[in-house]
Amino acid sequence: MATIKDIAKAAGVSVTTVSRALNGYGDVNEKTRKHIEETAKKLNYSPNAVARSLVMNKSRTIGLLVSELNRSGAKDMFTYEVMCGINDAASDVGYDLILFSTNTVKQKQKSYTQLCRERQVEGVIMQGIKKDDPYIKEVIDSNIPCVFVDVELEGDNVGFVTTDNVFGAQMAVKHLINLGHRHIAMVNGHDKAEVSQKRLKGYMKELQEAELPVKEDYVLNGGFLESKAESAAYNFLKTNRQVTAVFCASDLMALGVMRAARRLELNIPEDLSIVGFDDIVLSQYTSPPLTTIGQDKYQMGYEAAKLLTSMLTGKKSPHKKAVLDNQLLLRETTAPPK
Amino acid sequence: MATIKDIAKAAGVSVTTVSRALNGYGDVNEKTRKHIEETAKKLNYSPNAVARSLVMNKSRTIGLLVSELNRSGAKDMFTYEVMCGINDAASDVGYDLILFSTNTVKQKQKSYTQLCRERQVEGVIMQGIKKDDPYIKEVIDSNIPCVFVDVELEGDNVGFVTTDNVFGAQMAVKHLINLGHRHIAMVNGHDKAEVSQKRLKGYMKELQEAELPVKEDYVLNGGFLESKAESAAYNFLKTNRQVTAVFCASDLMALGVMRAARRLELNIPEDLSIVGFDDIVLSQYTSPPLTTIGQDKYQMGYEAAKLLTSMLTGKKSPHKKAVLDNQLLLRETTAPPK
DNA sequence: TCCACCTCCCAAAACGTTTCGGATCATTTG
DNA sequence: CAAATGATCCGAAACGTTTTGGGAGGTGGA
Structure with a gap:
């Protein structure tokens, strides 16, 4: 708890000099600087960041x-x-x-x-x-x-x-299209999230570029929740057997979709292809491991x-x-x- | 950036009174307290925790x-x-x-x-x-x-x-013993970790209580790493076919052991039972899901x-x-x- | 000799609080 | 009526720094 004052006293200089010495200012003799640094070390001094913050108006x-x-x-x-x-x-x-x-x-x-x-x-x-x-x-x-x-x-x-969420989504959808899929659904998060909006945009853009129809009811609301995505996907896939691929706005929701597929006895990836987004740790460990868009x-x-x-x-x-x-x-x- | 001084000036009292009023001391008239609180709000005052820390010698x-x-x-x-x-x-x-x-x-x-x-x-x-x-x-x-x-x-x-790491390990091993296992190996973390020592202790204690032999070479070093556990388990299991169960000091290492088992074409749990420790999120998602000791x-x-x-x-x-x-x-x- | 100009150092103010030790005035007590 | 008590308030010091505005003392040039 040694303060700058203690050092000043011990070293026989003023607090000003101590401060300036310790902070590397030029106007202090090299010899006294050495001396001050030594006594500082001897007293086991460490500066009080609180006091410094107060006077400098910067807290780092x-x-x-x-x-x-x-x-x-x-x-x-x-x-x-x-x-x-x-x-x-x-x-x-x-x-x-x-x-x-x-x-x-x-x-x-x-x-x-x-x-x-x-x-x-x-x-x-x-x-x-x-x-x-x-x-x-x-x-x-x-x-x-x-x-x-x-x-x-x-x-x-x-x-x-x-x-680049738009482009990421595009990559995902393009990959599915290249594989031959024509009926591609999307499970989105909540629409208040900026990333959801972007990923939806990418999804639609890529479909348009491939001249595939963009169907509004192909976009499901998964609320970024595994369980919500699961039930939404379950209900949707049950009645939309033509859909062969799903793009999910998050890996967590993709897990939910996988679960739904299992309940419907759809094999992944033979009956249903799934792409996620995020590359969370889990996605490497699911069976089968999840194809996804990785973010650093x-x-x-x-x-x-x-x-x-x-x-x-x-x-x-x-x-x-x-x-x-x-x-x-x-x-x-x-x-x-x- | 209003300070306590500004409030004092605006309210026509001293800084002392402002401080005491705002901090709920008893020796200030209820009317002036109200007045001070109002002007504080009007000036959009928020106390400076840095200054307070300095004088109180407490930073919260x-x-x-x-x-x-x-x-x-x-x-x-x-x-x-x-x-x-x-x-x-x-x-x-x-x-x-x-x-x-x-x-x-x-x-x-x-x-x-x-x-x-x-x-x-x-x-x-x-x-x-x-x-x-x-x-x-x-x-x-x-x-x-x-x-x-x-x-x-x-x-x-x-x-x-x-x-309670000792007891946790005991529970794990007891569970395996109750299932009928007699040759139970353990994959431990590094011995500098307190939890490793404890879990090893529990493992040995439970074996002794069941009057099963404690073999030193049944304890493998997995270093808390998935990969290290995998290779250690692989080498061990290859030459120790009598071992039917493995207790791992962490779930992550259990994942490694599962991987090793797969490489050796051992089915889990039919050919090899595995218990982990920690209950990490992943352990619910492996196939099959991992039996483990859960820590809150x-x-x-x-x-x-x-x-x-x-x-x-x-x-x-x-x-x-x-x-x-x-x-x-x-x-x-x-x-x-x- | 005088002035200018370095080099090295310092006293004091400032940052925004809290708190100690009264001070003032009114009210109660003996 | 004097003294004591209580209710409110305040001035000033303190916390540990940084920084401003110099002040000695020395050196060199005119």
Whole structure:
């Protein structure tokens, strides 16, 4: 608990000099700097970041706000992997991460902006948030720098990182078309999610380019839930035997569809081809392993943090967004139709 | 950015009174309190936690130190789920979480204790750390309150939470014995991990109680890795056909053993029964689904945070540890031997 | 000799809170 | 009526830094 004062006293100089010596300023004699550094080490000094934050008005902290940090996120490791990326990128440039838990109860009594301002975070990364979440407006109104994951918003202090969801969906559908499928359904997430909209767009675009009809009732609502996707797919496939392939907006929903297929005694991939989206860990372990569109989740987090810190250090980067590629991972749930 | 001073000026009182009013002290007139609260709201005031921390010498922050916050943790969602529990428990009592990334490079230039002291965290939760990690000595020497996950250390400022690993292993082995197995191998993690030692102990204890021989070469080293477990099991099972069951110290290693069995054309569970440990998400999705010992990872995190915060608030709780039960989850990788 | 200009150092203010030790005035008690 | 008590309020110090605006003392040039 040695402070800068203790060092000053021990080294026989003023606190000013200690501060300037330790922070590498030029106007302190090399000999006294050495001396100060030695006594600092001897006293086992470590600077008090809180005091520093107070006077500098900078906390070197970025807030991490994930809408649902809970067990349900355990299946798709999305949140976790993104977090790893954020963590690495942030620590590279000496920023620490503070976790804002945001259950709706708390949200009532303390607004998001308040949380940020209290803790004096310099910027925020928001993840897993829906497009109509009130938080979004709040963060934009406050002028705290922010980058979103998978919400395409850009502004003075706002950026985002995402993957090319439209093209990803196109790849998935194109793959099915190339295999010979003509009746391709889609199980989508909820329409408030930006990624859902994009993936639907890609689905439709690719069908149009192949001059296949786009049928509205071929698009099912799976709500990003395994169970909901299962029941939706079950009901649909039962009465639509002409459909030979399903594109799912998430791997988790693809698992649900696989389950539905099993209940209907449809063999995968002989009777039904399935393509997912995300490449969650599980998808390699299903039987058969799931063909899917892979996103580099770690990289998304890494880019998000890099984007934010570059915004903070005032580097006027012209682009406030990063769109990553994703790729088709061929596994065993797709085959030509019978 | 309104400060307490601004409120004082606007409300025509002193900063002292504002502070005391806002913090619910008794010696301020109810009328002036109301007035102060109103002007605070009008000025959109939110307290500066940094300044408060400085003067109070309390940050209401707890550090979260996980040894490997990286992609490799994505498979077993252990880290993530524990984190969710910690987060919930911490936010219940108004603590925020700060994430300490700790790759070994950084560790060189800035010790763990320094990180904690700089950020003035009140306590730490350490997770995923090996028993011989130098960090452990460091944290015990510093007197920062700390609770470990799955490392049984107790002291003045140190506690831990874990599950009953010995008994868990016993349950697993007993289940196999009850099915009629007599030659039961074990794939263990690395021996520096406390949980490995415990699970091995349970394995041996249960064999002894059933008066079955404990053979040293029946214990394989899987290093907590799927691939290592696979090759170890492959070599072992190839030459030990009398073995009809394997108990694995982690689900991930159990997956490796399943893979090895497949390569040896052993059917699961007819030719080989397998029991895992952890109940990771994946284990429900393998084919066949994995019988395992379930740990409530979320609860572990929750208890860890509760333990720490109770230590911090000075509640002299006599027990500085929490040992949770775990349970046998019967799925489809176990059956009587042929 | 005087002035300008380095080099090295320092005192004091500032950041936004909390809290200690009174101060003021009105009311009750002896 | 004097003294004690109680209810409200406030000034100032403190927390550990950074930073501003100099101040010595020395050197070199005119």
